Amino acid sequence: MASARVTLVDYLHLEPEPHLVAQECRHCGARFFDRRNACARCGRSDFAPAGVDGAGELRAFTIVHRAAPGIPVPFVSAIVRTDDGTWVRSNVVNCDPTPEAVKLGMRVQLTTYPVGADDDGTEAVAFGFEPT
Amino acid sequence: MAVQISPDSVWVLGTHMTRFARYPDRDLIDLASEGALGALADGEVTVADIDVLACGALFQASGAVGQRLQKQIGQTGVPVYNVANACATGATAIRTVMMAIRAGEAEIGLAVGAEQMGKMGLLGGAATKKEKKVFEPSGRYGAVTGVDGYLGTETMPGVFAQAGMAYAHEHDGVGFEQFARVAYKNHLNSTLNPLAQYQKEFSLGEIMESPMMSYPNTLLMCCPTGDGAAAVVLVSGERLASMPSHVRKRAVKVSASVLTSDPFTEDCQVQPDVNTLTRNAADQAYETAGVGPEDLDLVELHDCFATAELIHYDNLSLCEPGGAGEFIDSGGPFRDGATPVNVSGGLISKGHPIGATGVANVYEITTHLRGEAGDRQVEGATVGLAHVIGLASACGVHILEKAAA
Ligand SMILES: [Zn+2]
Numbered sequence: 456m457a458s459a460r461v462t463l464v465d466y467l468h469l470e471p472e473p474h475l476v477a478q479e480c481r482h483c484g485a486r487f488f489d490r491r492n493a494c495a496r497c498g499r500s501d502f503a504p505a506g507v508d509g510a511g512e513l514r515a516f517t518i519v520h521r522a523a524p525g526i527p528v529p530f531v532s533a534i535v536r537t538d539d540g541t542w543v544r545s546n547v548v549n550c551d552p553t554p555e556a557v558k559l560g561m562r563v564q565l566t567t568y569p570v571g572a573d574d575d576g577t578e579a580v581a582f583g584f585e586p587t
Numbered sequence: 588m589a590v591q592i593s594p595d596s597v598w599v600l601g602t603h604m605t606r607f608a609r610y611p612d613r614d615l616i617d618l619a620s621e622g623a624l625g626a627l628a629d630g631e632v633t634v635a636d637i638d639v640l641a642c643g644a645l646f647q648a649s650g651a652v653g654q655r656l657q658k659q660i661g662q663t664g665v666p667v668y669n670v671a672n673a674c675a676t677g678a679t680a681i682r683t684v685m686m687a688i689r690a691g692e693a694e695i696g697l698a699v700g701a702e703q704m705g706k707m708g709l710l711g712g713a714a715t716k717k718e719k720k721v722f723e724p725s726g727r728y729g730a731v732t733g734v735d736g737y738l739g740t741e742t743m744p745g746v747f748a749q750a751g752m753a754y755a756h757e758h759d760g761v762g763f764e765q766f767a768r769v770a771y772k773n774h775l776n777s778t779l780n781p782l783a784q785y786q787k788e789f790s791l792g793e794i795m796e797s798p799m800m801s802y803p804n805t806l807l808m809c810c811p812t813g814d815g816a817a818a819v820v821l822v823s824g825e826r827l828a829s830m831p832s833h834v835r836k837r838a839v840k841v842s843a844s845v846l847t848s849d850p851f852t853e854d855c856q857v858q859p860d861v862n863t864l865t866r867n868a869a870d871q872a873y874e875t876a877g878v879g880p881e882d883l884d885l886v887e888l889h890d891c892f893a894t895a896e897l898i899h900y901d902n903l904s905l906c907e908p909g910g911a912g913e914f915i916d917s918g919g920p921f922r923d924g925a926t927p928v929n930v931s932g933g934l935i936s937k938g939h940p941i942g943a944t945g946v947a948n949v950y951e952i953t954t955h956l957r958g959e960a961g962d963r964q965v966e967g968a969t970v971g972l973a974h975v976i977g978l979a980s981a982c983g984v985h986i987l988e989k990a991a992a
Contacts, residue, residue: 461722461724461731462731463730463731463732463734463737463738464724464728464729464730464731464734464738465724465728465729465730466728466729485851485853487856488728488856488857489727489728489856490727490728490729495851495855495856496851514753514756514854515749515750515752515753515756515858516749516752517740517744517745517748517749517752517801517802517803517804518799518801518802519736519740519742519745519801519802520798520799520800520801520802521709521742521744521798521800521801522709522735522736522740522742522745523709523735523736523742526735526736527736528736530736530740532739532740532745532749532801533739534739534749534753534854534857534858536854540853542853542854542856542857542858543857544738544739544857544858545738545739546736546737546738546739554763554802554803559752559755559756560756570732570737573720573721573722573731574720574721575720575721577721577722579722579731579732581737581738582738583737
């Protein structure tokens with residue numbers, strides 16, 4: 456049975472290559488990932504989709520050892536600034552969850568990974584950033 | 588510096604707090620009543636003198652806590668404002684009373700902050716739903732399931748850890764040990780405060796080796812949950828001037844009362860920006876009060892996590908820009924340092940019953956400025972600052988000054 460795929464969040468697009476799509480304010484250029492009512496910077500409400508660079512720098516992280524039930528720990532929570540200046544909240548993946556392996560300022564690249572399937576066999580795909 | 592009583596000024600007339608602890612045998616109104624009645628007695632007034640009541644209790648924000656308090660301590664028919672503003676709830680209650688007095692609608696007002704949390708455990712982050720059957724996008728991010736743990740963390744120790752690590756990335760000399768030293772200081776300070784939830788000293792090693800919550804915040808670098816209440820009675824300068832001299836002498840001037848929210852910054856929608864609104868609040872408060880950070884004899888700031896306290900040294904201009912690591916390493920915020928910070932033990936050890944916190948900080952500063960802080964007294968204190976911040980965000984800063992002799 457061929458299983459369908461969905462993305463964990465709607466701003467992750469898988470084709471042609473996995474990438475994030477922001478809502479960019481046409482007036483001031485501020486970028487957002489959520490459904491918008493208006494721009495939090497300038498108050499206008501005219502947006503256009505904008506592809507986000509997959510490469511960036513790790514600007515902050517924490518290694519989470521205690522989380523809500525059902526969330527596997529440890530994991531590396533991260534704030535990444537991509538090379539086009541977009542800020543993204545994500546995990547660092549494919550990297551030991553230790554202070555020795557995770558370094559502030561390190562170069563990272565967007566990647567995707569499966570996070571399980573629903574009862575219909577539809578697989579959800581999440582994104583993370585891995586060291587390069 | 589002698590502070591005169593001008594008619595349009597506002598003063599702390601009385602204040603009280605319960606010990607922060609766990610009170611399984613008392614309810615929220617018991618705690619709020621103890622705080623309120625204590626503050627009224629301290630200010631030598633009664634509930635009949637109160638023109639306005641503001642009450643903050645975050646987890647019971649829809650429960651008319653102010654009116655329930657009145658039903659125990661006095662139903663006088665005055666306006667009641669029940670306020671909720673995250674961890675700045677208590678500061679918002681104080682500010683609400685300030686505004687009523689400044690607007691000329693009240694001469695004397697009561698602000699109460701209270702919370703009963705018990706053992707709530709880890710705050711922030713919800714359990715992933717187990718009953719999910721079909722992935723369907725929902726919410727503003729079109730998420731098919733909970734994203735906590737996949738797209739970063741939503742837990743409070745983690746969110747504030749990232750804020751500290753962002754600072755560590757931008758400035759030299761900040762790391763795990765500097766953050767741990769903050770917790771060492773606050774646990775040590777709490778041993779002198781009988782009102783603190785915990786009053787135990789821990790070594791730097793014990794702090795760094797305690798269970799890791801969210802690197803670099805270990806368990807002993809995180810505030811506990813707990814119960815408690817605090818209250819202040821505020822009075823207009825005009826009314827205070829007519830009061831007996833022994834009352835005037837204990838009054839403490841509110842030289843600045845500021846509340847801010849976070850302005851837009853490029854990263855503010857993916858990570859809470861606890862810095863900009865704190866800087867804005869502090870700058871406004873210093874300007875309004877006409878004092879600078881170098882004038883402060885003590886500071887109570889919002890150390891919900893050790894990482895948070897360190898970055899607020901910089902946000903409140905207590906250290907050189909970028910110099911928070913050096914500031915803690917050189918002993919600047921210790922009891923005997925340049926600017927003692929959280930001599931009460933701070934949220935980390937005194938405790939953090941959320942609604943009470945922003946009022947308890949003002950209690951602490953007031954008590955030192957009156958010279959009534961006992962073993963933990965900062966000798967000769969004349970000016971202090973109280974800071975709280977709640978995520979979303981809201982920041983309250985109050986600057987207090989000792990009365991004229
Ligand atoms: Zn805009």
